[in-house]
Amino acid sequence: MSADTAVNTANEVMENGTPVSTERFLTFSSDGLNIGVSTNYVIEIITNHTITMVPLVPDYVKGIINLRGQIIPIIDIRLRMGKPSIEYTSSTCIIVLNINAISIGIIVDAVQQVMDIDQSKISPVPVENQQELINGMISSSDRSVILFLDCEQLVQSY
């Protein structure tokens, strides 16, 4: 991802004169969907980490990694949403999130950009239960739709 784009996008929104309650989101793609996650949760983005598998867990839990001495569990967001898995490529990366003091890494197809989004414009998902893990959506300036990841649900116990 390019940091420049991210900053530019943010500035554009600011210039459009919307000082209302905006929140900064990191967007990534997974199985053709654009998904956003609040930057409040994002710690860092890493690539090429060796994942140690953990036995007897659901298939979407890929294992754990050692991030500078910290043990972080990794889940594949594709598998988590019930989509087929694909081979990991060079653009595949892990977004490390900290949700309510729980660190977790999610494997995504590619990271896109950081953008400011007016929270009042986020609309709820029309059909309940169809897309679990998604708690809102918005159509962005270039007509594409961004879904918002429900981080709390991601780490909830089952």
Add this chain to the structure above:
Amino acid sequence: MDNMLEMYLYETNTLMEQLDELLIEAEKNEAFTTNDVNEIFRIMHTIKGSSAMMEFSTLMEIAHHIEDLFFYIRENGMDSLDESHKSDLFNLMFQSTDALRVEVEKIENDEPLSTNIDQIITNINSFLEKISSSGNSSSDAQTEKADASSAAPVADAQAIAVINQELAGCPASSMPYFIRIHFEQGSGMENLRAFMTITALKEIDLQFEHYPEDVETNSETSEAIIDHGFYIALSSADDVEKAVQIIKMQNSIETYEVIENATVKAAEASSPAPAAAPAPSAAPADTAAAPAADTASAASPAKQAAPAASASHNSAPVKQSLISVNLSKLDSLVAIVGEIVITESMVTSSPDLQNLKLDNFMKSARQLRKLTDDLQDIAMSLRMVPLSGTFQKMNRIVRDMKKKLNKDVRLTLVGENTEVDKTVVDSIGDPIMHIVRNSMDHGVETTAEERIAAGKDPQAEIILSAAHTGSEVIISISDDGQGMDPEKILAKAERNGILTKPASDYSKKEILSLLMLPGFSTNEEVTEFSGRGVGMDVVKKNVEAVGGTISITSELGKGSCTTLKIPLTMAITDGMEVSVGNSMFTIPIANIRQSFKPQKEEVILDASGNEIIKCLDAFYPIIRIHELYNIETEVTNIEDGILIWVETADKSYCLFVDELLGEQQVVVKPLSSFLSNFNIKNSGIGGCTILGDGNISLILDIGNLYAATQGLY
């Protein structure tokens, strides 16, 4: 200010604990010794002073009045109190210390101190009045009695004492007291050391004589001092005490003893003439005449001197160099040491070094390894504290309940110096207290008659013991009370609807473990101490929180025993690295009995196709990790891999793995709480660790691993 408050609380709490111990001990002996009185006086004085400084006037007032009370007792001696006063005094002291403790707790919780302490102060004052009015009359009688009793046997005793004193080589002197000092062996220049002692004594204006007399100028006196010791003669018991204080502070003094000058006493007793006529010539004659008495009594001066010496040791606090450190600092120290241990092996087993011949490097690396091991041991030992604090608190609980329930019980502590991790000590205090209360309340028979009828000692005994066994501490609380009736327990459990299978299917062990289920309390009535329904289930939860286990055994009519097994510390363990496919696992060394290459013929199949192998005349199941965890590996033939025979408390079996990678110390890291959602603990993974090369190895929990296989089959 906060720091001062912290110091104050720490100091006061320590003093209160000392005081509690002292009171319990004294109550057992039914009297305060002079040392106890001095000690209580000192403690109260300190509390008074520091409370005044911190402006906690309530505490200061209470301490002040207790101090007054003990000032009186110190002046008049414990003997001035009669029996009823003594027991009153103990009750009063316990009340007062409780009052102090309540106030200290209020300070800790940042609550305002109570202003109404008149009750306790009046109690103390009226008691003081009572003893001071009766004390005057009785003390006279007492002294008379003492005189009378001492007069008769005194002659014989003194004759013997004279002999002994001669044997000890005491110089002749008119002074009634001697202190004999022995310097440390091989310290050299004993005469000068003696002279330094003399100078120190002169500084506090003491009147004394010393032998040999010419230590300052005559270096040959050294030999005499080595052989016989250095004598200081003093005129009164008070002086002796002062001198002992000084002597204690001197360097290189090995022992000292206080000896009463028997010749002077003898002279006083036998003739009213001034004590200027000691009997050195008579003494040797006595010795010859009574060689038998000699040997018999030889032990007595030692005995006499020993308590004197040890008593004076107690009176002044033993100078301990202790500092109190914030626990969080220790935690971070332990964490860093853990990282150092990892990094050390990361450096020494770096792949860059492979295939290089580096003799000097390896030598230094070994040295480093040894040092980091030492460092780690020390870091871990810093967090270790003896259980005695927790155990001593039980004394008080037993005492209070003894009074309330009117049961005669003695508490015996065994192995109270056993050390465990600080966090463990903190979390097992409540469980132990609960179990002791249960034993007092339900375990011990209600009346002494019942005990006598059952052919037992009327005084019941509760034994609280602790012992190390390798990686665990075993704490057991046993009583010799009435024991538990399995039938009753079962019936009660049935009534409470907590049985999960027909009552007849329960074994005795299972019945006893019913006690630890939520909502079970054997006592029909709720008492002040136990039986509120929150019982053993809470205890079990607390013990399990620190990774321990709890078990109960009981024999109807003979008593019960509750055993807690607590791991010493979980932070760092020795582990064996093994590989299965691409995964690495760590098996705690403590669980491994043996590893071996099996032969195909040795493996036996049972009816359902499970593999079994015979080790040392017993059969054990084989668990293939790659099958259990669905790991792809090329090693599936039993002869290609290796079997590791493991065991835990009650299970023993063999694990099949690809190969052994080596032994390593590992820092146990908990798996993320996210993974606990998937019950990862129950699948036999106890945690994970980071290896030298940065890879992660999963630590196997041998007990749960077996349970996991049972779930699968």
